[in-house]
Structure formats: C-alpha cells, structure tokens
Amino acid sequence: MSKFNEIFLDLEAAILNQRFISGDLLPSENELVKTYNVSRETIRKALNLLLEKGYIQKIQGKGSIVLDIKRFDFPVSGLTSYKELQDAQNMNSQTIVVSNGLLPVSEELANHLKLSVGTPVLYLERLRKVHGEVVIIDKDYLVTSIVPSIPNEAAEDSLYHYIEQTLGLSIGYAQKEITVDPITEEDKRLMDLQEDTHVVVVRSDVYLEDTTLFQHTESRHRLDRFRFVDFARRRNSL
Template identity: 70%
Template sequence: MSKFHEIFLEIESAILNQTYKSGELLPSENELTKKYNVSRETIRKALTLLLENGYIQKKQGKGSIVLDVKRFNFPISGLTSYKELQDSQSIGSQTILIENRIASIPKHIAEFLKVSEATQVHTVIRARKLNDEVVILDKDYLLTSVIEELPDEEAENSLYHYIEHKLGLKIGYARKEFTVEPVTEEDRSLMSLHGDHHVVVTRSDVHLEDTRLFQYTESRHRLDKFRFVDFARRRGPQAY
C-alpha cells in the first residue's frame, strides 16, 4: 500500500471516530508533512483522496475543513463488506450466524439471475446485532461452482476477506438495487423491529474481476438505524 493511501486511511479513521470533528480544520500541510515525515506531495495526494471521498472541503486561505460524516453510513457506490464498514466506522456490533448450508438456489433468485434452478449455492443468513438489537438481516447465496467450501467461522467473520485473502479471488463489481418493502414473517422473527412495517432492502448480484457471477446478496435494514449515502462532486461544465 502506498504511503499516501496509508495516511488517507489514518485521517479517515480519525474523522469517523470524531478525533477531527465536523467543521474543524485538519492540521496544515506543513504540520501533516512533519507528523508523517513525508513530502508535501504525499500529503497532497492523501488530502485529494479525502476530498474526493467527501471527508473534507478545501477553502482558500483556511485549509481543509472536515465535513459532516455520520457513523453507520452505507455507501451506494463501491463494494464494501459489512466487516469493513464495521471496522472503518467503529460500529460496535455482533454478527450472529443463523444458517450456513448448501442447497439449490431459490426459484425467484434463479429467475432474477437467469441461472438454472438446479444451481447449488451456499445459503448464508446472518443477523447484525447493535446495542443488543438485531437491526440488519443479511442473506447471501454464493455459487458452489466458484466458492467450493465455506466454513462457519469464515461466514461469521467476513465473506469478502475469506474470498479475497484465503481463496485468492478478486471481487470486481456488482449491480445494486435499493427498495423499501413491507416486513416479512422472517423479518419479524429475527429482527428487532419495534412495530415497524417496512425495511430498507438492498439486493446485489456480485461478480469477480473476470466477470464470473459468484454471489447474490439481500440485506434487510431497520429503517431508523442506517442511512445510505453517496458523495457527488461536480467536475465542471461539459461542452456539448
């Protein structure tokens, strides 16, 4: 990992943990250069990453102002596992593995993915508990033709860490869908809903870098706990 990316991650963590609070100025480029013992160019590259990811806004004559970044934000763009979000945003939660078994893919998912109903998948259901309440229900279906084995301890920890670091596969891209839907009986039995009648549902079909489909995931979120965000920066007017 490059030095400027390491510095970006450290400052990102400090912003998410509110060491640097919204509206405050980051240390100057000179101060950061001395702190990390690197060149000013390296610091500028790290600050550019922070700018492009929506953590700071540069203001002439003042420096880098920290933007309002709340915890428990789920990015619309990008492919990030729950474990990575948990670590980066200091989410003190617990993962409960409810189910991990091999079965035929459910019919409605087979139709959605345009695959055979005989396709075998690892069916993984996990509950995410925050403050002793289950606020997310994650349901993953991983093709056994790509992911041959999936131990319980890996399913309970991080699927993406297992796939990338232990199986050596490269995750490439996903198509995502966001909806608000009525709760199901399964939601009521497994989640702490406090009478809510709807949940936010994200669905993704995920592909490896070589374009192979390997996962379908459905994540069901309690309405009041999380928000889904993206950060957009205008690049300037385009000529047509």
C-alpha cells in the first residue's frame, strides 16, 4: 500500500472515531509532514482522498476542516440539483434509476401539474446511495409536452443539466413544502432505514423562467443524514 493511502486511512479512522469532530481543523500540512515523516506531496495526496470521500473541506487561509459525515446540508430556499449538491459537498454518492417511463397521473398529482386525471406524464424514480446506503428516494413527474423523455444516463447524472443544456430550457423557481411523514412500505423496501419510523419529505412544484409549471417532485430523505438549511435576514418593521 502506498504511503499516502496509509496516511489517508489513519486520518479517516481518526475522523470516524471522533478524534476529530465536525468543525475541527486537521493539523496543518507542515505538522502532518513532521508527524508522518513524509513529503508535502504525499500529505496532499492523502488530504485529497479525504476531500474526495467527503470527510473534509479545504478552506483558503484556514486549512482542512472536518465535515459532519453523518449529515449533508440541503438548502431550503435554493433550487439546486442533487448533482450540484453532491459535487459541492464531496458526497460519496451513487444514483440508481428505478423507473423511467410514462405514468397516468392521479387526481392529486393532476391538481399539482394542472393536468386532466389520467394524462400521461414522464415518471422518474431514483435512489440516492450515500456511503453505500440508500438514504433518498427521488420521484419526478414531468409534463411530456415540455420534457418528453430523459435518457437513463442523464437521469443518473443530472436531470436539470439535461433540461437546461440539452433541451435548452431555463428553470426559474419552485414552490416547496417540507413535512415529516410516516414511512411507507416502499420506503421500507427501497431505503436503508434502520429503526426509523418517519422520513423528511420535500415536495416541489417547479417552473420554467416563463412561469410554466413543468415538474412535480417528491424527495424522501432519511432523518439522520441531512439537515435543511436557509439564510434569513430580519426585515425592519418600520
């Protein structure tokens, strides 16, 4: 085994065993060079492995900060794709496409999408594995007159990238609802839930820039792996 892999495994164990906890700074590169008696390049390779696995984030002028490896940040107000979140937070993640085809809409879904009951929509269901566990089920219902089909390769990578870059559409905004719901039989079957009895569900109606509603999403998250964050500024009441 290469020396940088040995150092990576040693630092990984220190994080997993909570010798370093979320928010801690790892020792500087100079300190690690002295500790392990290796070159700076070897230390940088080990740190890059930690970065790729989602254990740390490098901050200019500060060093390598340890991330909360159990929870990832999901912005409440932003309209960000899972792929963009995955890349931004170095999530060790895999997407599995379960369903990709036409589905007649139910009455409830027809109300969301402003369609007649039974109208075919493009239904996309994907599982998100993080560190080897399925912790999210994403369900997307797309109006076929706007998005007629999605190749599986694009669904595994980024739905929004395909819509914007390949179809040339401009995604504008979304209306979101966040609830904590009891788990379903499908949740039990598809997710690694452990002893959980509830999941966090984010439902969104998504619009193009021209205000055309084209998508309804339902994203079901395991409780212990995500936190939903936002930035709020108080407005002067005067």
